[in-house]
Amino acid sequence: MGPLALCFNAKSDSVASSDTTTGFGRNLQFRPKLFFSSISTQEEKPFDFFRALVDGVVAGGTAGVVVETALYPIDTIKTRLQAAHGGGKINFKGLYSGLGGNLAGVLPASAVFVGVYEPAKQKLLKFFPEKFSAFAHLTAGAIGGLAASLIRVPTEVVKQRMQTRQFASAPDAVRLIVSKEGFKGLYAGYGSFLLRDLPFDAIQFCIYEQLRIGYKLAAKRELKDPENAAIGAFAGALTGAITTPLDVIKTRLMVQGSANQYKGIFDCVQTIIREEGLPALLKGIGPRVLWIGIGGSIFFGVLESTKRLMAQNRSNDKNSSSKE
Incomplete structure (x- = not known):
């Protein structure tokens, strides 16, 4: 039985669990034959919004920096493939171009995303009927992405301009983009970014x-880090493949600069299909799936590991205090 079948054809069971995504002990009761996996919760402690926020910020920032540093060259190749018109050749030099400036944005963006996602998810899980827990996860992901986009988009614009070798350094990129295109130049392609990243x-x-x-239902226990990493890899690779056309559109709009080759999202799509054919919307799908699949493995593995360590440290501190 594959992992998707486990989600959609779960047998009724009850597992006593301390969920590492929240740090709170709770009973997870899985219901049979629901379209989405579902859990019913009986909290032993009141929901701590501040703790969920802090844990999300620290874990998200850590995971984001590790992933970006490890996989930046693959992302650079993907960007250059997507930015190349027609049969243009790809330059494989300077694959870490713009990494420093990008990390300055990735750290707060990842922290904001997970910091918003975790408490939003917990609140929404209470709001939605338990059999529709997937809608809580979908909505929380979109909310987290929207909050992080205010940081992600300028970071992405600068990164991709440097990856396509338009600028030599991040400070120069910011200064010249603002001087030539205005402050709005840092948010070039914002609509297409949301079109790609919110569903992603x-x-x-x-x-x-x-x-x-x-x-968890199948294993009847908490998951280990390699298992979280494997699930993250599958989720990332699948989502990356599905959203590749949106990524191509976003890249073209972000790297066009003041030339304004495209008038907007729909004009960009029409121009690409007319001049390069429909397959051009799948440019860079190989590096993208590889990059996001590996990135999902690292990100979710580091994320769950960091949250678990933080929960353990809090538990140890409480035990030490109670003994004094």
Whole structure:
């Protein structure tokens, strides 16, 4: 039985669990034959919004930096493939171009995303009927992505301009973009970014969360880091493949600069199909799936590991205090 089948054809069972996604002990009761995996919760402690926020910020920032540093060259190749018109050749030099400036944005963006996602998810799980837990994960992912986009988009614009060798350094990129295009130049392609990232974030986190629920049901225990990493890889690769056309559109709009070759999202799509054919919308799908699949493995593995370590440290501190 595959992992998706575990999510959608779960047998009724009850597992006593301390969920590492929240740090709170709770009973997870899985219901049979629901379209989405579901859990019913009986909290032993009141929901701590501040703790969920802090844990999300620290874990998300750590995971984001590790992934970006490890996989930046693959992302650079993907960007250059997508930016190349027609049969243009790809330059494989300077694959870490713009990494420093990008990390300055990735750290707060990842922290904001997970910091918003975790408490939003917990609140929404209470709001939605338990059999529709997937909608809580979808909605929380979109909310987290929207909050993080205010940081992600300028970071992405600068990164991709440097990856396509338009600028030599991040400070120069910011200064010249603002001087030539105005402050709005840092948000070039913002609409296409949201068009890609909101569904991406929602779908990826929903698939990840639902697969974890199904896997826990099958294993009847908490998951280990390699298992979280494997689920994250699958969720990332699948979502990355589905959203590749949206990524191509976003890349073209972001790297066009002041030339304004495209008038907007729909004009960009029409121009690409007319001049390069429909397959051009799948440019870079190989590096993208590889990059996001590996990135999902690292990100979710580091994320769950960091949250678990933080929960353990809090528990140890409480035990030490109670003994004094």
